[in-house]
Amino acid sequence: xxxxxxxxxxxxxxxxxxxxxxxxxxxxxxxxxxxxxxxxxxxxxxxxxxxxxxxxxxxxxxxxxxxxxxxxxxxxxxxxxxxxxxxxxxxxxxxxxxxxxxxxxxxxxxxxxxxxxxxxxxxx
Numbered sequence: 001x002x003x004x005x006x007x008x009x010x011x012x013x014x015x016x017x018x019x020x021x022x023x024x025x026x027x028x029x030x031x032x033x034x035x036x037x038x039x040x041x042x043x044x045x046x047x048x049x050x051x052x053x054x055x056x057x058x059x060x061x062x063x064x065x066x067x068x069x070x071x072x073x074x075x076x077x078x079x080x081x082x083x084x085x086x087x088x089x090x091x092x093x094x095x096x097x098x099x100x101x102x103x104x105x106x107x108x109x110x111x112x113x114x115x116x117x118x119x120x121x122x123x124x
Contacts, residue, residue, distance in 0.1 A: 010044035064093035076105030
């Protein structure tokens with residue numbers, strides 16, 4: 001990923017990153033046809049930061065277990081299964097963590113859907 005980004009091969013870097021996080025090939029092909037693909041290419045240099053944070057892809061349960069504040073972990077019902085599963089695992093790892101599934105939403109949650117959920121969780 002770093003090599004591709006250093007060579008400004010953004011499309012290849014974006015595709016590699018998507019594969020690494022488990023997005024199926026057919027979904028990647030569809031994304032390439034989407035008008036949003038150009039946005040992804042523009043943001044591709046930031047993938048290095050995402051990759052650094054993700055490390056080896058394992059869940060940092062030891063760090064999550066140290067969270068001592070109420071935590072709500074959200075996922076969209078139309079998000080890929082691996083994202084919904086990751087949200088559930090994060091919520092389980094946080095003491096008192098809670099997961100909620102936002103019906104009809106994917107990874108790009110509509111603000112009018114997420115705002116009332118967060119407001120309820122935070123008490124207003």
